[in-house]
Amino acid sequence: MSVERQNAVTLKGQPLTLVGPELKAGDQAPDFQVVGTNLKPLTLADTGGKARIFSVVPSLDTPLCDSQTRRFNKEAAELKGAKIYTVSMDLPFAQSRWCAAAGVGRLVMLSDHRNASFGENYGTLIKELRLDARAIFVVDESGTIRHAEYVGEVGDHPDYDAALEAAKKILGA
Numbered sequence: 747m748s749v750e751r752q753n754a755v756t757l758k759g760q761p762l763t764l765v766g767p768e769l770k771a772g773d774q775a776p777d778f779q780v781v782g783t784n785l786k787p788l789t790l791a792d793t794g795g796k797a798r799i800f801s802v803v804p805s806l807d808t809p810l811c812d813s814q815t816r817r818f819n820k821e822a823a824e825l826k827g828a829k830i831y832t833v834s835m836d837l838p839f840a841q842s843r844w845c846a847a848a849g850v851g852r853l854v855m856l857s858d859h860r861n862a863s864f865g866e867n868y869g870t871l872i873k874e875l876r877l878d879a880r881a882i883f884v885v886d887e888s889g890t891i892r893h894a895e896y897v898g899e900v901g902d903h904p905d906y907d908a909a910l911e912a913a914k915k916i917l918g919a
Contacts, residue, residue: 756900828916
């Protein structure tokens with residue numbers, strides 16, 4: 747049974763419940779199973795790399811999620827050696843369609859729709875909506891979380907600079 751965190755985030759001021767643990771810098775990144783746009787399952791081990799950024803958004807079909815994903819796609823060009831992933835509950839087909847329409851191709855889309863494994867293991871699953879809350883996790887090559895941010899209001903931007911700085915430190919940039 748997963749832990750529930752009442753009033754952990756809000757949506758337009760309304761409190762919501764997050765399912766799963768609240769992860770912090772220094773914690774080991776939990777495993778997960780998501781689906782790539784090729785419909786194949788992926789786990790944490792499949793994302794290996796020196797620095798990994800997991801940008802979590804509720805749905806690409808909203809303006810803020812669109813903006814967040816475009817921002818990390820742009821940053822991917824500058825952040826050599828880092829792998830950037832966007833995690834959402836969107837179906838892989840919708841993620842592929844969105845990427846093609848937005849011209850986004852520098853990051854990897856991961857769909858949590860099948861069993862909400864990422865959301866439950868990273869504490870981003872919104873119980874009331876079955877969407878993932880906005881969050882960012884930066885993980886190093888040993889699987890240690892170096893930066894974790896759960897955005898308090900789902901409609902607010904995350905701290906992009908803090909996440910990018912954590913990734914740059916891992917890369918020695």
